[in-house]
Amino acid sequence: MGVIELQGLEVRLGGRTVLNGLTGELRGSAIGLLGPNGAGKSTLINTLLGFHNPSAGVARVFGMDSRHQRAQIRERIGYMPENDSFIGNMSGVRFVRYMAELAGLPSGVALERAHEALFFVGLGEVRYRKISTYSLGMKQLIKLAQAMAHGPRLLILDEPTNGLDPMARQRMIQTLRDIRAAGSIGLLISSHLLHDIEEICDEVMILKQGRLAAICNIEEERRSHRNFIEVETVGQIDAFCAALRDRGCECACFSAGRVKLVMPDTIEVRDLYVAADQHGVEIRRIHRRRDSLEDIFLRAMDLEPARGELVRI
Amino acid sequence: MSVFKHEYSAYEGRVTRRWQRIGVLVRYGLAEAWSSRITVGLFTLAMLPVIVDLVAIYLANNAIARIMVSPGAKFPLEIDAKFFLRVLSAQCWLALVVNAWVAPRLVSFDLADNALPILLSHPISRFGYVAGKFISLFSILSLVTWVPCLLLFAYQAYSAPQPWFGANMHVGFGLFAGSLLWIAIVALLGLALSSWVRWRMVATGVIFAAVFVPAGIGAVVTGILRTRWGLLLNVPVMMTEIWQRMLGAPQVMKADMELPGMAITLVLLAAMTLCVALLNARIRAREVVRG
Numbered sequence: 001m002g003v004i005e006l007q008g009l010e011v012r013l014g015g016r017t018v019l020n021g022l023t024g025e026l027r028g029s030a031i032g033l034l035g036p037n038g039a040g041k042s043t044l045i046n047t048l049l050g051f052h053n054p055s056a057g058v059a060r061v062f063g064m065d066s067r068h069q070r071a072q073i074r075e076r077i078g079y080m081p082e083n084d085s086f087i088g089n090m091s092g093v094r095f096v097r098y099m100a101e102l103a104g105l106p107s108g109v110a111l112e113r114a115h116e117a118l119f120f121v122g123l124g125e126v127r128y129r130k131i132s133t134y135s136l137g138m139k140q141l142i143k144l145a146q147a148m149a150h151g152p153r154l155l156i157l158d159e160p161t162n163g164l165d166p167m168a169r170q171r172m173i174q175t176l177r178d179i180r181a182a183g184s185i186g187l188l189i190s191s192h193l194l195h196d197i198e199e200i201c202d203e204v205m206i207l208k209q210g211r212l213a214a215i216c217n218i219e220e221e222r223r224s225h226r227n228f229i230e231v232e233t234v235g236q237i238d239a240f241c242a243a244l245r246d247r248g249c250e251c252a253c254f255s256a257g258r259v260k261l262v263m264p265d266t267i268e269v270r271d272l273y274v275a276a277d278q279h280g281v282e283i284r285r286i287h288r289r290r291d292s293l294e295d296i297f298l299r300a301m302d303l304e305p306a307r308g309e310l311v312r313i
Numbered sequence: 314m315s316v317f318k319h320e321y322s323a324y325e326g327r328v329t330r331r332w333q334r335i336g337v338l339v340r341y342g343l344a345e346a347w348s349s350r351i352t353v354g355l356f357t358l359a360m361l362p363v364i365v366d367l368v369a370i371y372l373a374n375n376a377i378a379r380i381m382v383s384p385g386a387k388f389p390l391e392i393d394a395k396f397f398l399r400v401l402s403a404q405c406w407l408a409l410v411v412n413a414w415v416a417p418r419l420v421s422f423d424l425a426d427n428a429l430p431i432l433l434s435h436p437i438s439r440f441g442y443v444a445g446k447f448i449s450l451f452s453i454l455s456l457v458t459w460v461p462c463l464l465l466f467a468y469q470a471y472s473a474p475q476p477w478f479g480a481n482m483h484v485g486f487g488l489f490a491g492s493l494l495w496i497a498i499v500a501l502l503g504l505a506l507s508s509w510v511r512w513r514m515v516a517t518g519v520i521f522a523a524v525f526v527p528a529g530i531g532a533v534v535t536g537i538l539r540t541r542w543g544l545l546l547n548v549p550v551m552m553t554e555i556w557q558r559m560l561g562a563p564q565v566m567k568a569d570m571e572l573p574g575m576a577i578t579l580v581l582l583a584a585m586t587l588c589v590a591l592l593n594a595r596i597r598a599r600e601v602v603r604g
Contacts, residue, residue: 049404049434051598071436079434088426089345101337102435113324132426146431151324184322295360 001063002027003154003186004048006212008057011040011047017212018043020210021057026188028203030180033190034297035207041190042082045156048188050080062153075104078147082158082190083274086142088132092123094148095131103150110149117149121175137168144175154186155179161196169196176200193253198293206300215301218293228295229288231272233257235281241276252299260295334437334465338445339452343374345422346415346453355414356457359407363461366400370465374472384487392469395482401488401556405495406549408457409524415453417516419446424595425511433598443504443592450500459492487559495552498581506590508595524548541570551577 002025011019019040046052047059059066061073069104093114099313100110100117118127121141126134128310131142140160147155161169162177166226177200179185191197198218206214233240234257241251241259250262263269269286276283316530329337346352369390372378379388390396423429432442470478503520509514531546544550554572557565564571 008460046599049598051430052431071438074434074436075328077434079431081430081434083427083430085427085431087422087428089422098337098341098429099435101329102334102432102437104331104334104436105324106327106329109324109326152320153323182322296316 001131002060003031003062004188005060005063006057006300007060009044009047009054009059010056011043011052012055013052017055018210019047019054022056022207022212023057023216024205024212026203026205026215028186028201028219030187030189030201030203032197032201032204032218033207034192034194034197034204034293035189035213036192036301038209039179039207040210041207042158043193043210045079045158045188048156049074049077049286078103078150078152078155080140080143080147080155080157080160082162083138086131086139086146089130091128091144091201092126092134092142095142096149099146100149101153103152105150110241113149113151114145117145117260118311120148121145122171136163139270140164140168140172144172148179148185152185154188157188158190160189161191161193173199194293194297204293204296205246206297208301214296216296221296229261229263229269229272229286231259231261231283232285233259233276233281233283235276236279237281238309240276240279243279244272247271247275250299252295254298317361331436334435335441335445335448338437338442339448342419342446342449343419343452346449349414349418352411352415352418352453355407356453359404359411359457360461362400363404363465366396366465367468369396369542370469370472374469392473394481394560397462397466397484397488398556398560398562400407400465401458401491401560402553404458404462405492405552408454408495409499409521411457412450412454412499412503413517413520416450416500416520417507417510417513419449420504420507421511421513421516424508427553429596430598439596441591443596446504447500450503454496454500455492458496459489462488462492484560487556487561491556494555494581498548498585501585501588501592505591505595508592531558541572542576544570544572545576545580551580552569 004026006022006024009019009022010017022044027213033044035041043052047054048061048066050066050073053067062076064073066073087098090098090224093111096117097107097110098115100113101107105113115124115127118124121144123138123141123145126138131139134142140163144157144160147157157176161172164172173196176187176189180187180200187200189197189200202219203217204215205212206216218290237253237257237259241253244251244261247267248264250268254260270287273283370392372382373388373390373392383389423432429442433439437445463485466488470481470485499520502523506519506523507513507516510519528549529545531543531550534543534546535541536543550566551572553565555574555577558574559565
């Protein structure tokens, strides 16, 4: 059973189709949700939480339907929203305890776990202060503490590093990596910061204009040891790229004559020079490098997926 | 309490039942309301008339006290439906004051810092959230309305000669039902308006305005058009008529200005429906922008 399963998920809000025919299954222990602003990342999270009803299709979390079993899903989920969301009048420990009790923990256990969660995220020393007096970084951490205090099976984090300074950001990432390493809590992290996702996640789902652009297992990609080649050229590269694609290369063209390609085993570097010569392109530089999440993301953004179709990376 | 730093893991222990989560909202709501000294002050203020009424009932039923207060003459105070109508009216209007202070405290803190997405991401529905806040408010307003009213009624029933209780049971029922109706109206009004006004002090003012501004307009309509229907905007008049009918007290209004019970019921139902609609529109985890 996957952590998240989507079957033709369509969500319409305010007369607009925000999510359009998403189909896919995510099984990773730390899943990244990527996409440019307005791609539908937050809407997908809200749908998984049962805040929005699908207009068509199904979204399942741990096999439970987000439309009909939202209470069961919410018992197993901790949610950290993107924007400020807390009760400023309460102290940190009281707020986290309140949320844990709402999640179903008995009062005494909730208090104990609230203290532990606050120490875990690094707010132990300020837990009796009112939240309204916290800094922006502390407010992000208190949202994380309340999301994990009741010990959910899945943490959904919407832009967890938003507004954090570099040190606070690094600390948040380290905390999330610790949670991932502990292994008993899954992570679903929405972000448009590729570096954050790359550091934490083992699987990514890339959305573009409400459609699923790609699902990619980063760990598998890392394990595959496929060498990628980056070529810097001078000249018209469109025909050159087309010729490489004809020979079985996966090829992405960028500005200033940069071409990134994955060569099948049957192609040698020499063949690149031959193809370049045939199409009047000068190769100035070649270097081999491993595929980064940025490359995966950019290729997914280049390709135009049809409704319900998944682009293979 | 000892705090253990450990790797975080999923919770496998006992969880409370879902309906008990509403109790969590009620408990935290009550704690929030009573954390204010002004709430305590208003509650104390609301108890003062009860003490005065208690003394009045004692004097009215004590032969020695009656002689001392008015020797040789009829005791000036009769403990009957009219007396309890006055008690109920006083307590209910004090309850409005308490409600105008407490209702914004219950809702505004959640809305001011956008806590609803986090609150509603837990296994609690929007209905459960509103129910929790409503029960908190209901509990506090009960302490100001039907609880003291029924205690006074019980004391009168105990102090008066036996036939009094048998002949006035409907007064006790009227005190209870009239209070419940008033609590339902003001609690819904308080929660609905508090959910739309972010600043607590402004919300308090808006709650008073929602009761008394239409009453003023209704009085103007009644005066200018010489019609009784303007009184349908006047909550104090409508409630007084309802309470008077429930307690079986003598008529307060002139006969030609009396409003039909059905018209009053419809207006109050419409007002409560509007409050529910306001809550339904505002108590959401996410707002959807149309267009």
